Amino acid sequence: MRCRLCGDVLHLKDADQVVNVLKSRIKLFLHKNPYYRHVLILTSGTAFSQLLLVLTSPLLTRLYTPEDFGLLSVYISIVEIFVLLSSLHYEYALPLAKDEIGAANLLVLCFGILLSVCLFAALGFWFTHSFLFSFLKVPGLEKYFRLFPMSLLGMGSLKIVHYRAMRTKNFVPIAKAKMRQSMGMIGIQVVTGLLGRGTSGLVWGDALGRLGGGGKLACDVVKGNWHVLKKNVSLLGIRQVAVRYKKFPLILTGSSLIKEFAVHLPVVLLTLAYGPQVVGLFMLVQRITGLPLTLIGESINDVFMAEASSLMKDNPRKISKLYWDTLKHLFFLAVPFFLIVAFIAPWAFMFVFGQQWTAAGAYLRILTPMYLLQFVSIPVSATLLVFERQKLQFLRDCIRFFLLSVVLIVVLTMALPERTALILISIAGSLSFIIYGIISWLAMTQYQKALKKKDSKPDINVT
Numbered sequence: 048m049r050c051r052l053c054g055d056v057l058h059l060k061d062a063d064q065v066v067n068v069l070k071s072r073i074k075l076f077l078h079k080n081p082y083y084r085h086v087l088i089l090t091s092g093t094a095f096s097q098l099l100l101v102l103t104s105p106l107l108t109r110l111y112t113p114e115d116f117g118l119l120s121v122y123i124s125i126v127e128i129f130v131l132l133s134s135l136h137y138e139y140a141l142p143l144a145k146d147e148i149g150a151a152n153l154l155v156l157c158f159g160i161l162l163s164v165c166l167f168a169a170l171g172f173w174f175t176h177s178f179l180f181s182f183l184k185v186p187g188l189e190k191y192f193r194l195f196p197m198s199l200l201g202m203g204s205l206k207i208v209h210y211r212a213m214r215t216k217n218f219v220p221i222a223k224a225k226m227r228q229s230m231g232m233i234g235i236q237v238v239t240g241l242l243g244r245g246t247s248g249l250v251w252g253d254a255l256g257r258l259g260g261g262g263k264l265a266c267d268v269v270k271g272n273w274h275v276l277k278k279n280v281s282l283l284g285i286r287q288v289a290v291r292y293k294k295f296p297l298i299l300t301g302s303s304l305i306k307e308f309a310v311h312l313p314v315v316l317l318t319l320a321y322g323p324q325v326v327g328l329f330m331l332v333q334r335i336t337g338l339p340l341t342l343i344g345e346s347i348n349d350v351f352m353a354e355a356s357s358l359m360k361d362n363p364r365k366i367s368k369l370y371w372d373t374l375k376h377l378f379f380l381a382v383p384f385f386l387i388v389a390f391i392a393p394w395a396f397m398f399v400f401g402q403q404w405t406a407a408g409a410y411l412r413i414l415t416p417m418y419l420l421q422f423v424s425i426p427v428s429a430t431l432l433v434f435e436r437q438k439l440q441f442l443r444d445c446i447r448f449f450l451l452s453v454v455l456i457v458v459l460t461m462a463l464p465e466r467t468a469l470i471l472i473s474i475a476g477s478l479s480f481i482i483y484g485i486i487s488w489l490a491m492t493q494y495q496k497a498l499k500k501k502d503s504k505p506d507i508n509v510t
Contacts, residue, residue: 095222096229101335103233108400110240111249113327119249120330121185121318124311126198129168131303133203134160135296137289138210139432142356144288150214151276152284153292154207158265159285161203169196185323187246194254201228201254205261208268213353224264232256298437306444309479312451313472320458321465328407329469331400336388336411336418344425347373352429359433364498370427370491374484377423385422389415413469417476424480430487434494443486447479 108116134157141157144150172179176192205224212221232252239248269276317326351373358365389412396408431440454471457463463471 096225099226099229099233103237104331104335105399105401107233107236107240108331108404110237111245113325113331113403114323115246115249115327116330116334117318117323117326118185118187118246119253120314120326120333122188122191122195122198122250123253124314126195126202128304128307128311129164129195129199130202130206131307132300133164133199134158134207136299136303137292137295138207139295139299140288140292141207141210142213142353143292143359143433143435144214147275148279148284149288149291150211151272151279152281152288154211154272155276155280156285156289157207158204158269161200161207164203165196165200168199169193172196185318188250191247191250194250197258198254201257201259201261203261204265205257208261208264209349211268213349213356218350220264220267224260227263228256228260230256231259294435294437298441302437302441302444305441305448309444309448309451312448312455316455316458316468316472317465320462320468325465328404328410331396331404331407332411332414336414344377344422347377347426348429351426352433355429355433364495366430366433367491367495370430370487373427374423377426381419381422385415385419409466410469413466414473414476417473417480420477420480420484424483424487427487428483431490434490436490439486439490443483446482447476450475450479 137153137157137160141150141153144153172192172195176189180186180189180192205221205228208224209221212218233256234252235255236248236252239251242248244251313329314326317329351369354369355366358369392411392415393405393408396411397405400407431437431443451472454468454475458468458471
């Protein structure tokens, strides 16, 4: 038998020898290909976290009602919108900083902004929580408004440290933090569910799990880099990096807010049109399929961004090959998986989660095309950040928000049934992710053309 990785002829006598040889060849392949090694490390942490979530979902769906999950969905949506402001997107500049002095000042700037936003959020929720949750028709969340800053601090810290790790390509602590976060979150939710705490168990589990995962990792990173921070960080340095990377807060903050509103528009739509029960069914679909695939896709995207950022400094012409290789591998991996999911979803949800969750399987079948295109397009979406094409990213997110806003208006105006609403959400989402890929490809093509012009005319600067 000939090894497909290295071409060597292998003489195998038994199954154990086959396994040992395959292990050695895989290790050799990963050693020679750090890009795939980093993908494996980061996605393994995400995959473990999401696998744990999926495995415990049959228990959680018997401990909590669709209404409980619906309230949790609204809670998470509000927190994730605030996370967009947590460091004003300066964390995206951490992998791009030219030296460690700039990276150290950026790190301190990010944490300073995060703490300020957490304080602002705490005061804001203190004065507006009654009106806010009454407007969203989820008064059951009003008593948990004190937990929002805790979740925000945990998620914001993990996000900052995550992009710091992309600079050093040390993804092991991030993978461990994600696993620790999920174990803490799910453990609390299971225990409180067994005690019959209802919605409070889900919300407290989410808040403490996120704070435990992200907060601890942030403390470890600051402690481990304290000597570097103490030596290199200054008010002048912080001001300089804030000005140098001002495009990230000025353009990406608005872009990301629009993107996040678009992500959560389906939850808003389903809440206003059909109530917490339908939102809870949708939340289970997101929890089992949409969220895990999104997080795995974003993990691959992070490794893609780290690798592309390195290529920008050393050999930017190779970014095109990296882009197409990543896209091709993801597509051929995703298509058979999603075909199987679409076929078995209705029966699988009824069998695994119970009779009251049967409709969620039908929801998943409708949303499968959107999830497929999302999984394929997200991992290469960092192309725009690498080329610093923030305006194109803003345009891309505006298009998605516009498409989903049209769906929201049509469904609420015409009082359409929930199945029709989900079909429209799936169509709008699918179109938006196709546009994601097209815009990323256009940005890459324009950059490659600019490089060719630079070769022919050395005096032209490529920005």
